[in-house]
Amino acid sequence: MASVTLNVNGKSVTRGVDARTLLVEFLREHMRLTGTHVGCDTTQCGCCTVHVNGEAMKSCTLLAVAVDGATITTIEGLAKGQDLHPMQAAFREHHGLQCGFCTPGMIMSAVDMVRRKGTDLDDKTIREELEGNICRCTGYHNIVKAIHYGAEAMGKTGTAAE
Template sequence: MSNLRINGTPHDIAAVPPETLLVDWLRDGLHLTGTHVGCDTSQCGACTVLVDGATAKACTLLVAQLDGSAVTTIEGLGTADALHPMQEAFRTAHGLQCGFCTPGMVMAGIGIAQRHGAEVDEATVRHELEGNLCRCTGYQNIVAAILAGAKEMSHAGV
């Protein structure tokens, strides 16, 4: 039996074809459509998830590579009644517009916050977001959201 935990739930991946990309299995196999397919070339970051706590682009990973790993998608972060601190920061800082890039940006923001903590600066956030594209916002509110989310994550011990 091959196991992969998605948002805390174990899944047997033995029957998943070995060429299946994680992004396709999440969306088509598990119906977790918050992870978006933007470019299929790892350029846009819309498919960013956490794999064993580190950010990864789901369009670059095969499900078969992840045996024994834990994947967190945007659906695994919070609920409508209790958003994750980074989700709440995006909401309050208006860090989204059309919403297509938002799940990947939130996941990237969590990774940035985990690596740098509450004291992360704007230049670091901007640099680390280079692999995540947004065509609507101009990034200012996304950066503000990540800075605020990093502080809230630190305060909440997340």
């Protein structure tokens, strides 16, 4: 057993876990934050993407002990109460989701994309940057659109600077 302390969505938590526990298992099973999904086991699909110290990472191939002490944001921590994050709102506004399974990872990746690439994102950049996130439902058309407008909205609302 190993003791892991994380700050998850603004709350500090300490748990004793099996040393092989993955970050995604820590979030889903120990904290019941089931918005972070597991869609593959080879770090390709991106359904498990969360922010670790502000950067998007795939939580299915990170040991919880390896990020001991880190600050984690999951999809559940993105909205402020009922006020959606602009990227969440953009996914709804532009029909950027269908079954909703890849969506949390998509949104977490998109927010990180804006942090790295700015708020004025062209389609080519968005498509390239989505390499690590697979969606089987939407054909990406509306996801690309949602991220474009979500990024723009993050710029306007100052969310991108946070």
